[in-house]
Amino acid sequence: MLKHVQDMALFALLVENGSFTKTAAELGMTKSRISQRISALEEYLNLRLLNRTTRKISLTADGERYLAYCHEIVDASVRGDQTVQALHSKTGGKLKIIAPPGFMASILPAVHHQFLQTHSDIELELLTADSFYGSVGSEFDVAYRIGKPSDDTCIGRFLGTFNRFIVCTPEYKSQHDIQHPDALKTCELIIHRTWKSITLFQRDESYELTMPLRHTSDNLTYILQQTLQGTGVAILPEYIVKPYLQSGQLAALLPQWEVQKIDLWMIYQSKTHNPAVLRDYINFVTQYDVIHNAM
Numbered sequence: 001m002l003k004h005v006q007d008m009a010l011f012a013l014l015v016e017n018g019s020f021t022k023t024a025a026e027l028g029m030t031k032s033r034i035s036q037r038i039s040a041l042e043e044y045l046n047l048r049l050l051n052r053t054t055r056k057i058s059l060t061a062d063g064e065r066y067l068a069y070c071h072e073i074v075d076a077s078v079r080g081d082q083t084v085q086a087l088h089s090k091t092g093g094k095l096k097i098i099a100p101p102g103f104m105a106s107i108l109p110a111v112h113h114q115f116l117q118t119h120s121d122i123e124l125e126l127l128t129a130d131s132f133y134g135s136v137g138s139e140f141d142v143a144y145r146i147g148k149p150s151d152d153t154c155i156g157r158f159l160g161t162f163n164r165f166i167v168c169t170p171e172y173k174s175q176h177d178i179q180h181p182d183a184l185k186t187c188e189l190i191i192h193r194t195w196k197s198i199t200l201f202q203r204d205e206s207y208e209l210t211m212p213l214r215h216t217s218d219n220l221t222y223i224l225q226q227t228l229q230g231t232g233v234a235i236l237p238e239y240i241v242k243p244y245l246q247s248g249q250l251a252a253l254l255p256q257w258e259v260q261k262i263d264l265w266m267i268y269q270s271k272t273h274n275p276a277v278l279r280d281y282i283n284f285v286t287q288y289d290v291i292h293n294a295m
Helices: 002-017 020-027 031-045 061-089 101-106 108-118 170-174 181-186 220-228 238-247 276-288 290-294
Strands: 050-052 057-059 093-099 122-128 142-146 155-162 164-168 189-192 197-202 205-210 233-237 262-268
Touching: 002 020, 002 031, 002 057, 002 061, 020 031, 057 061, 093 101, 093 276, 101 108, 101 122, 101 142, 101 220, 101 233, 101 238, 108 122, 108 276, 122 276, 142 276, 155 276, 155 290, 164 238, 181 205, 189 220, 220 233, 220 238, 233 238, 262 276
Parallel strands: 093 122, 093 142, 189 233
Antiparallel strands: 050 057, 142 262, 155 262, 164 233, 197 205
């Protein structure tokens, strides 16, 4: 069937050119090969489409009627190509984005404010999830993730690293003498469920803090709120706790120890053939420098 449609397009081009020689040169084929294809089409239809002489070709009555249908096939193909290419190059459209709630609340508002100022024809739909589930490409256009993605079917764009701090309320800090990471084991730790252990560094010394499982969540916003209520101690990214440290609602523990940083990744489906709306978004986010502007 596909070869038959191709032969219809070849027949229409041959009639338009009026010459086997010209058509062969245009397509990079031999004249004999084109003649064989037209003969095969005539045999398939059981009709003679062309009158052939040594100097020119002309349409038979059947060929003239059939040519109209060949033009329809060619025109439909051209319109389809033009439509798809226009959609691919169109800057407007809708993007569906999923991100952790803490990151979405603290970082993305500024990013998207600037993006929407310069892309008025683009719509954004935001969904929150600390633990990323779903398929980028079918369910979401872009996913933000803390930590390197393990799915090789998607593109992971590394955006940078964020600092983390060990925090609690000033009242909780005053009730506990925390001079060394070992002392954290005596505290009520509120932990993200995927962080099984975290390494702390001080000069040439390192300490592996294994997380208890008594109070865990996959939502950093929940962990923040529990910490603000004085429930215990949490390890949270700078982009979440920075305003609370500045206001004095939270205090940093063990400031002389550096907490293992976390990586921020942007995930999307492909390196090539992305629609213009997605290409514009990816380029904007990478040029915006999310990490630097969050600090």
